[in-house]
Amino acid sequence: MRTSFVLVAAALAASSPLSAQDAAKIDLHGFGGWSYGRTSGDNVYLGGLPEGDYRLTQFALNAVAQPTPTLRINAQAEWMETDDGSVEQLDFAFAELKVSDNVHLRLGQVKQPFGIYTELFNVGTVRPFFSLPQGVYGTVGFVGQSYKGLGITGTQALPHDWSADYDLYAGGSDLEKSHVVELYYHGDPLDEVGQEVELQSTRNVVGGRLVLRTPLQGLSFGGSGYTGILNEPAANRRAVGGLQAEYVNDRLWLRSELAAEHQDLDEDAAGYYAEAAYFVTPKWQTALQYNGLWNRFRGVPKSHVPSLQEHHETVAGLNYWWSREFVIKLDVHAVDGNRFALPHPELLLATLAAGQLKTHTTLVRFGGQFSF
Amino acid sequence: MRTLSRTVLAAAVVAAGLSVAPSLARAQGYKVIVNASVSDRAISRSKLSRIFLKQDANFPAGQPAAPVDLVASSPVREAFSKAVLGRGAGPVKTFWQQQVFAGRSSPPPQKPTDAEVVAFVSSTPGAVGYVAADAALSGGVKQLQVDP
Numbered sequence: 001m002r003t004s005f006v007l008v009a010a011a012l013a014a015s016s017p018l019s020a021q022d023a024a025k026i027d028l029h030g031f032g033g034w035s036y037g038r039t040s041g042d043n044v045y046l047g048g049l050p051e052g053d054y055r056l057t058q059f060a061l062n063a064v065a066q067p068t069p070t071l072r073i074n075a076q077a078e079w080m081e082t083d084d085g086s087v088e089q090l091d092f093a094f095a096e097l098k099v100s101d102n103v104h105l106r107l108g109q110v111k112q113p114f115g116i117y118t119e120l121f122n123v124g125t126v127r128p129f130f131s132l133p134q135g136v137y138g139t140v141g142f143v144g145q146s147y148k149g150l151g152i153t154g155t156q157a158l159p160h161d162w163s164a165d166y167d168l169y170a171g172g173s174d175l176e177k178s179h180v181v182e183l184y185y186h187g188d189p190l191d192e193v194g195q196e197v198e199l200q201s202t203r204n205v206v207g208g209r210l211v212l213r214t215p216l217q218g219l220s221f222g223g224s225g226y227t228g229i230l231n232e233p234a235a236n237r238r239a240v241g242g243l244q245a246e247y248v249n250d251r252l253w254l255r256s257e258l259a260a261e262h263q264d265l266d267e268d269a270a271g272y273y274a275e276a277a278y279f280v281t282p283k284w285q286t287a288l289q290y291n292g293l294w295n296r297f298r299g300v301p302k303s304h305v306p307s308l309q310e311h312h313e314t315v316a317g318l319n320y321w322w323s324r325e326f327v328i329k330l331d332v333h334a335v336d337g338n339r340f341a342l343p344h345p346e347l348l349l350a351t352l353a354a355g356q357l358k359t360h361t362t363l364v365r366f367g368g369q370f371s372f
Numbered sequence: 373m374r375t376l377s378r379t380v381l382a383a384a385v386v387a388a389g390l391s392v393a394p395s396l397a398r399a400q401g402y403k404v405i406v407n408a409s410v411s412d413r414a415i416s417r418s419k420l421s422r423i424f425l426k427q428d429a430n431f432p433a434g435q436p437a438a439p440v441d442l443v444a445s446s447p448v449r450e451a452f453s454k455a456v457l458g459r460g461a462g463p464v465k466t467f468w469q470q471q472v473f474a475g476r477s478s479p480p481p482q483k484p485t486d487a488e489v490v491a492f493v494s495s496t497p498g499a500v501g502y503v504a505a506d507a508a509l510s511g512g513v514k515q516l517q518v519d520p
Contacts, residue, residue: 250459
C-alpha cells in the first residue's frame with residue numbers, strides 16, 4: 001500500500017503541469033522482467049518448480065527529484081509475483097544532502113552498501129545472469145537490501161588517478177532469510193510454513209564500505225562490513241564482512257566476492273562466487289559462474305543431513321542483448337546441496353524420512369529483463 | 373640534406389606530439405566545448421572523464437561543472453565516450469543504470485543534436501559538452517583542449 005502511494009505520487013507529480021513551474025523536475029526510471037523456471041527432481045529453487053513456473057514477474061519504479069542544487073530525494077518501489085504470491089516492497093526512500101563535493105549525507109531507507117550487487121539486487125540489465133550468485137546474495141543472512149537510518153557517502157580522488165568510494169551508515173536493517181532449514185534443525189513444524197523466507201530484523205547497525213578504483217579503467221577492489229543486534233529475545237550480535245574485486249570493460253565482465261557471517265550462539269556462514277561474462281559479438285554474451293556457501297548452526301552436527309548446510313553451484317548463461325535496456329537470458333544451474341534447493345517445506349520431513357532428498361538440482365531458466 | 377630532413381621530421385613529430393590532444397579529438401570526430409564563463413582552457417582526459425561520470429563536480433579552476441551528453445545513438449557520443457571515458461556508449465549506459473537504481477546519481481541531460489548541445493552549453497554557466505569536430509559554434513561557447 002505504502003509503495004503504491006510512492007508510485008502514484010511520483011507519477012502524478014511528474015505529470016502535473018504545475019510541477020514544471022513550482023517543483024523540481026522528477027526523473028522516472030524503472031526495471032523489471034519475467035522468467036520461466038523449471039527444476040529437476042522435487043526441489044524448488046530460485047522460483048523454479050519441478051513442474052515449471054511462469055509466474056516469476058517483477059517491476060520496479062524509481063523516482064528522483066532535486067528540489068535544490070544540494071538536495072536529492074530518491075524513492076524506489078518494487079512489485080513481484082512468485083509461486084508464493086505477490087510481494088510489494090519499498091526498496092528505498094531517502095533524502096541526500098550534499099555537504100561538500102566529497103561528503104553526501106543520507107537519511108531515510110537507503111540501499112545497504114555492501115559488496116558489488118546489494119544496491120542493485122533485482123536489476124537484471126547490469127549483470128549476466130537472472131539471479132545474483134546465491135553463495136553471497138542468497139537468503140542466508142549476509143545482507144539486507146536496505147538500512148533505515150543515517151549515512152554518509154562520497155568519492156575521494158586520490159593521487160595517480162586512483163579514487164575511493166566510501167560509505168558509512170548507522171541504523172537498523174531487515175533482511176530476507178530462508179528459514180526452512182533452521183526450522184527443521186530446531187524441530188519446529190514445517191507443515192504451515194507459507195513463505196519460505198522470513199524477514200529478520202537487526203538493530204543498532206553500524207557499517208561501511210570502501211571501494212578503491214584503480215587507474216586501469218574498470219578495475220576496482222573493496223571491502224564491506226557491518227554489525228548489529230538481532231531483534232530477537234536472545235539479542236545475539238550479528239557481524240558480517242565481505243571482500244570484492246571487479247574488472248569490467250566493453251566486452252569482458254569479471255567479478256568475485258567473498259562474504260562471512262557470525263551470529264553469537266546461533267550460526268556461522270561463509271560464501272563466495274566468481275563469474276565471467278564475455279560479449280562474443282555486440283549482442284551475444286556468454287557467461288559462467290561458480291558460487292558456494294557453508295552454513296553451520298550451533299548445536300547441529302555437521303553430519304546431520306550435511307547437504308542442508310551447503311550450497312555449491314555452477315551456472316552457465318547465454319544472453320542476447322537487444323539493447324542495454326533489454327536482454328533475453330537463458331541460464332542453466334547445476335546445484336549440489338540443499339541449503340536453498342529444497343522440496344516444498346511441507347514435503348521436507350516426509351522426503352527426508354523416505355531417504356528421497358535429492359542433493360543435486362538442475363534449474364533451467366529462460367526469460368527477459370529490462371530497464372529504462 | 374639528410375640531416376636537415378631528419379631535423380624537420382623530428383620537429384614535426386614533436387609538434388604533432390605537443391598538439392596531440394586536439395588533433396586526436398578532431399581525428400576522432402568530436403570537440404569539447406564549454407560555456408564561455410569557464411576560465412579553464414585545457415583539462416586532462418581523466419578529469420573530464422570524472423566530470424562526465426559525475427565523480428568530480430568541478431573544473432580544475434574550481435568552477436562547478438554541468439556536463440551534457442549527446443543521445444546514445446550518436447556516433448559522436450560513441451567516439452567521445454571511447455576516447456575520454458574509456459568505454460563505449462553502451463557500457464556507459466550500464467554505468468548510469470547502476471548509479472540510478474542504487475539511488476546514487478543521475479546521468480547528464482541528453483540532447484539530440486549538436487546545435488542543441490551548443491545552445492545548452494551557451495546558456496548554462498559551467499556547462500561542458502562535445503559536438504562533431506566540424507560543428508558550428510555560437511557566441512557564449514568556447515573549445516576546451518583535452519590533454520592526454
